[in-house]
Amino acid sequence: MKTRREFLISSCAGLFLVATSLAALAQQGKLRRIGFFYFGTRQSAIESGRHPAFLDGMRRLGYVQGKDLVIEERFADGKAELLPGLAAELVQSKVELIVATGSQIYAALKSATKTVPVVITTTANPIGEGLAVTLARPGGNFTGLSTANIELIPKHIELLRAAVPKLSRLAVLWNPSNPGHPARLNAMRAAASDARVQALEVSVLSPEEIERGFASMSKQRAEALVVLNDTFFVQQSRQIASLAIKHRLPSIHGTTEYPEDGGFMGYGQNIVENFRTAAIFVDKILKGARPAELPFEQPMRLELVINRKTAKAIGLAIPQELLLRADRVIE
Numbered sequence: 001m002k003t004r005r006e007f008l009i010s011s012c013a014g015l016f017l018v019a020t021s022l023a024a025l026a027q028q029g030k031l032r033r034i035g036f037f038y039f040g041t042r043q044s045a046i047e048s049g050r051h052p053a054f055l056d057g058m059r060r061l062g063y064v065q066g067k068d069l070v071i072e073e074r075f076a077d078g079k080a081e082l083l084p085g086l087a088a089e090l091v092q093s094k095v096e097l098i099v100a101t102g103s104q105i106y107a108a109l110k111s112a113t114k115t116v117p118v119v120i121t122t123t124a125n126p127i128g129e130g131l132a133v134t135l136a137r138p139g140g141n142f143t144g145l146s147t148a149n150i151e152l153i154p155k156h157i158e159l160l161r162a163a164v165p166k167l168s169r170l171a172v173l174w175n176p177s178n179p180g181h182p183a184r185l186n187a188m189r190a191a192a193s194d195a196r197v198q199a200l201e202v203s204v205l206s207p208e209e210i211e212r213g214f215a216s217m218s219k220q221r222a223e224a225l226v227v228l229n230d231t232f233f234v235q236q237s238r239q240i241a242s243l244a245i246k247h248r249l250p251s252i253h254g255t256t257e258y259p260e261d262g263g264f265m266g267y268g269q270n271i272v273e274n275f276r277t278a279a280i281f282v283d284k285i286l287k288g289a290r291p292a293e294l295p296f297e298q299p300m301r302l303e304l305v306i307n308r309k310t311a312k313a314i315g316l317a318i319p320q321e322l323l324l325r326a327d328r329v330i331e
Contacts, residue, residue, distance in 0.1 A: 032063065032286055035072045035095040037086065037109070039102030040235035042075045048234055048257055049272045050121070054099065057279025076105070078206075078232040080177045083108035091116055097285050099278055102231040103180040106131055106142070113141065117291040119281045120144030121274050124180050124229065126296050135296040143291040144281055145274045146298050147229070147254070150184055152268055154191040156252050159267055159304070160224045161195065162322045163250050163311075171200045171222035171249070173213060173240070175230045184228050207236055214243040225251040227258070229268070237261040241310070248314040259307040259330055264314070266305045303327040 036054070038045045045051040055065065063069040072093050074086040087108040090098055097117040100109060106129060109118050118141055123129060126146050132138035135146065161167050172188050174181045185201065192199040200220045202213040217225065225244055227233055233240060234257065241262035244251040252258075254268040277297065285291060307330040311318050323329060 031068055031070060033070045033072065033093075033095050034282060034286075035074065035090040035093070035098035035100075037074045037076075037090060037098055037100045037105050039076050039078060039083075039105050039231035041077045042073070044235035044237075045075065045101075048237075050101070050275045053272045053275040054121075054278055057276035058282065060276075061279055061283045063279075063283075076102075078235055080104050084111065087112035097282060099282060103129060103178050105231075107179055110142075115141060117285050118142045118144075119278050119285070119291075120146075120296075121278050122147050122229075122269075122271055124150050125183060128183055129180060132296060135298065137293060138296060139292050141291050143294040143296060145277060146296045147269055147271075150187045152254055152302070153184065153187045153226075154194070156226050156254070156267060157191050157195050157197060159265060159322070160226070160250060160252055161197070162319060162325075163265070163316065164224050165319075167197055167223050169200060169221055169223050170197045171202055171217040171220070171225045173202050173204060173210075173225060173227045173233070175205065175228070175232055176203045177205060178228075178230050178232075181228055181230070188226065188228075207239060210236055210239060210243065214247050214249075217249065218247050222249060225249045227251060227253040227263075229254040237263065245310060245313050250311070250314060250316055256303050256305045256328075259305045259310070262307065262310055264307055264310045264316075266303075268302055269299045270301075270303060305330065 058069060065071060072090060072095050074090055076082045076086060083104055091113045097119060098109065099119045100106060101121045106120060120142060122145055124147050126132040131142040170192060174185060188199055200222050202216055204210045204213045227240060237258055238261045250264045252265040252267060253263055255271045256266045257271060258266040281294060284294060304326045305328045306326045309331060
């Protein structure tokens with residue numbers, strides 16, 4: 001029969017073994033904590049498929065939310081004035097890295113941290129925005145996926161001219177709070193000049209201004225519309241598409257999501273897939289990779305999607321040669 005002292009010693013030894021085992025299990029299944037920072041609303045991130053695609057990408061890599069993964073989410077609802085505070089909150093929450101979307105968010109995070117890794121889901125010009133020294137070796141705490149948005153602007157005009165052969169007045173919807181838009185506007189002016197098309201610049205910051213912007217386009221007798229890539233515009237994609245139909249304006253956007261929401265054409269990357277790919281960057285960083293040495297990924301495939309139903313709604317007969325160029329036609 002054990003003495004009281006022997007019992008206490010054996011009990012303590014047992015407790016030590018249990019504690020050691022639990023510690024080992026905790027170490028093996030370390031809870032990873034990452035941030036998800038989106039300029040638009042939670043609803044738009046979900047409805048566009050972007051948020052679900054990122055979660056799916058993480059699941060495919062073996063991460064289970066609530067088991068070994070915690071995601072701190074922040075949505076700015078399209079309000080630029082909220083960004084500095086939300087960026088500071090995320091950094092202070094001790095996340096290991098942040099998945100970010102929106103040029104305004106990148107600027108806020110640049111001010112908030114120089115050390116927390118940031119995985120960007122889409123940017124037109126990471127070097128121009130001061131996020132990377134080179135695409136191959138970013139050199140800082142930012143990495144992720146770049147787009148060909150600036151290079152695609154002449155293509156957008158070309159596609160609209162194929163749909164509207166006598167196009168002479170082209171509206172351009174842009175967001176003055178987006179730090180990447182001035183460079184894209186310059187590219188638009190140059191491309192419009194080369195195509196001998198007058199560019200009518202319409203800046204908007206809110207859903208109400210979008211309404212007024214379309215009224216302005218009508219007054220200026222715009223014949224077509226280019227929507228510059230912007231997370232706020234993705235949030236308001238259905239509103240923009242609906243107003244373009246109302247004002248009988250053939251329109252194009254730099255993502256393939258836009259025609260799904262009723263827009264006429266989309267030419268560019270499948271941005272939803274970027275969110276799934278962003279999970280690969282997250283996994284590499286969680287396993288020890290440094291963002292300074294992770295090259296920005298550039299688009300491998302561009303798609304042209306046309307919404308034929310929208311064309312009918314605005315009374316536009318799509319030339320057969322344009323339909324043949326489409327990767328997908330929405331009937």
